[in-house]
Amino acid sequence: MTRTVFRNGTLFDARARTADRADVAVQDGWIVDVGSGLDGDVEVDCTGRGVLPGLIDCHVHLTMTGTDLFRAAQEPFSLQFYEGARNMALTLAAGVTTVRDAAGADLGMRVAQERGLIPGPRMQVSLNMISQTGGHGDPWWPSTCVLDLLPPHPGRPPVIVDGPDEVRRKIRELVRAGADVIKVATSGGIVSGGAGPRVAHFRDDEIATMVAEADAAGLFVMAHASADGAKAAVRNGVRSIEHGHDLDDETLAMMAERGTWLVPTLSSLLGLHEALDAGVLPDEVAAKIKPGADDTVRRAVAAGVPIAMGTDAPLYPHGRNLTELELMVDHGLTPGDALHAATLSAADLMGLADELGSLEPGKRADLVLVDGDPMDVRGLGDRVRTVYQDGRAVAGTERVPAGA
Missing domain, CATH: 3.20.20.140 (Metal-dependent hydrolases)
Structure with a gap:
């Protein structure tokens, strides 16, 4: 069972509505650990990138x-x-x-x-x-x-x-x-x-x-x-x-x-x-x-x-x-609140918060890698680089080809 570590990214914490440097360890499509200095079989270097929940x-x-x-x-x-x-x-x-x-x-x-x-x-x-x-x-x-x-x-x-x-x-x-x-x-x-x-x-x-x-x-x-x-x-x-x-x-x-x-x-x-x-x-x-x-x-x-x-x-x-995030900020939400609305709040609304909406152990490994600060929602849609669903790269620069 391969353990993949997303290292040195700036992670958005959907509960605190803030972002900070941390690693994320993923195995069999699920997040198994979040912290510093995590080890794994495969490493994804996220230096200079933000890491968001799907x-x-x-x-x-x-x-x-x-x-x-x-x-x-x-x-x-x-x-x-x-x-x-x-x-x-x-x-x-x-x-x-x-x-x-x-x-x-x-x-x-x-x-x-x-x-x-x-x-x-x-x-x-x-x-x-x-x-x-x-x-x-x-x-x-x-x-x-x-x-x-x-x-x-x-x-x-x-x-x-x-x-x-x-x-x-x-x-x-x-x-x-x-x-x-x-x-x-x-x-x-x-x-x-x-x-x-x-x-x-x-x-x-x-x-x-x-x-x-x-x-x-x-x-x-x-x-x-x-x-x-x-x-x-x-x-x-x-x-x-x-x-x-x-x-x-x-x-x-x-x-x-x-x-x-x-x-x-x-x-x-x-x-x-x-x-x-x-x-x-x-x-x-x-x-x-x-x-x-x-x-x-x-x-x-x-x-x-x-x-x-x-x-x-x-x-x-x-x-x-993701233009919606910018518009929500224009209408009174903070960037952290807008990202929360698109992650943990949305998962809660849909009855999915046990599996989705935040980067925490025990949740599905849906991650989005973006260039720069994940808290900067201006133009965020243009900075999306790789999208992971259940730990698999499904869109962006590292997408896994169909049938692979």
């Missing part, structure tokens, strides 16, 4: 590419899975070794990654996003045409429901199809033909049924939610609020008290504004993009709300995931 993106859509909705709607059905494989590789190369797919990827994509058929981050999949009639996931547009960016198939059930009974049956269908997490839209959205983010969707009894039924299956509920829709989701026990635009102080206080995570996906707004400037968004979507800054994240930090990193890629491109 990063975690809690909100991606791997089967989707770009922001041109009408182009996407005209593509052949199966193309999404080939693009998904490419997007998985891009995400892994960015240092993201684990993701939560927030609608799109199905069980087969997760299994393909687990079996080593395609390189990519390990995945939790939601399959699709539960929506009420006329909600964010309803594919009907004002013209009465259907523009479904996530068309149903046997591995991705249709998800338009109304009333607790339909909600209960739908969650059971999603669980049967292999969902690891339940995704719901309790607010309208920007990239859809219906109401905007400030309009609340679903009533309390429907949301409570989702949470109870998911809990019975051992799953969490993540809610695409803003404003009053987020308040209803928090009130009824969802695990995380995704996007979370325009959250009032009462909602943030509830989140802090209950330990409800905020996944702010700041990259998505950056991507939408760039797409708006490029003129590739339909007028119906462009009209819902709010100008100016939202101070929700700053107030969430002050209120003590737990924050986890999510990007909503591809609204900002797959492979550019």
Whole structure:
């Protein structure tokens, strides 16, 4: 059994949210020791480099590419899975070794990654996003045409429901199809033909049924939610609020008290504004993009709300995931807090903190080697050099070829 030592790197300590010089010893895909002067059979010299835990993106859509909705709607059905494989590789190369797919990827994509058929981050999949009639996931547009960016198939059930009974049956269908997490839209959205983010969707009894039924299956509920829709989701026990635009102080206080995570996906707004400037968004979507800054994240930090990193890629491109760290710092997090949001906090949100999220003995050997100071998140994505997953170099300058 080969013991590999990553020597002389500057390690990010996700618990202390600081970085210092130390060695990491890895054996059989697991971290077995962290300290100084460790010995091993193989040595990886990390002098001048930072060593991070494998990063975690809690909100991606791997089967989707770009922001041109009408182009996407005209593509052949199966193309999404080939693009998904490419997007998985891009995400892994960015240092993201684990993701939560927030609608799109199905069980087969997760299994393909687990079996080593395609390189990519390990995945939790939601399959699709539960929506009420006329909600964010309803594919009907004002013209009465259907523009479904996530068309149903046997591995991705249709998800338009109304009333607790339909909600209960739908969650059971999603669980049967292999969902690891339940995704719901309790607010309208920007990239859809219906109401905007400030309009609340679903009533309390429907949301409570989702949470109870998911809990019975051992799953969490993540809610695409803003404003009053987020308040209803928090009130009824969802695990995380995704996007979370325009959250009032009462909602943030509830989140802090209950330990409800905020996944702010700041990259998505950056991507939408760039797409708006490029003129590739339909007028119906462009009209819902709010100008100016939202101070929700700053107030969430002050209120003590737990924050986890999510990007909503591809609204900002797959492979550019670490831009989110810079944006979180711009919105009030320290660099250490931003890295914590992308490591231990994200692992905790996903129920994976026993195995992932920090460089500690007994955890999976997911490591990311970066040039320079790991606490300097500016341009961090451009400084990723080698990505290890379960102790194996899977992306970057020392990548192990497929089949080796």
